[in-house]
Amino acid sequence: MSASLRIYFCGSMRAGRQDVDLYGTLVEKLGQYGEVLTPFVADKSITHLVSTPEVTKESTTETSSFLKRVI
Template sequence: MKKIKIYFAGSIRGGREDMEIYSNLIDFLGNYGTVLTEHVGHKNVEETVEVDKSDFAIYDQDIAWLRECDLLVAEVSHPSIGVGYEIGVAESLGKKILCLYNEEAPKRLSAMLAGNDKISTCFYNSIEHAKRCIGETLKNL
């Protein structure tokens, strides 16, 4: 399997409750390719990575990475406007998209994702289950 470029999306400003899940998934994805957005898994991303960047610079960088990536993997258990926007941009660019949704999340998955047949969605119940979904997606890439 060739090394691919992966854009990982997870909530930053919308809440960091799932940061450890993001970090675990990003580490796993690193076995398959370059994770362009590995900072999403960093504990203090807003205070470290984003501190010296304007919102405009962050937007420009993220759009460039979305154009560059082969696959968008989005952990969508915690609602985030930014993640939803990234998914929409990736769809408009014709990118392969995998959304991971924890079945134990307190809120239902948005119908805009769950009802979109251009998006693969994995309803997972453990990190290992989510990793199996990622592996299956990568096999079909």
């Protein structure tokens, strides 16, 4: 596999935080194949910061910019 792969990893930031350890393992493994653009999904320290679902123009724009980097 090429080290130039750009990988968008997606996991639950709210309801699925019980899987944060699994996310960490997956991000680590995926990192062996390229750049994981969204490693913060596996960051345990942000779990307590996320409370209610909120979709904002800024969050949508940020997600779109990650996806544009992948394609």
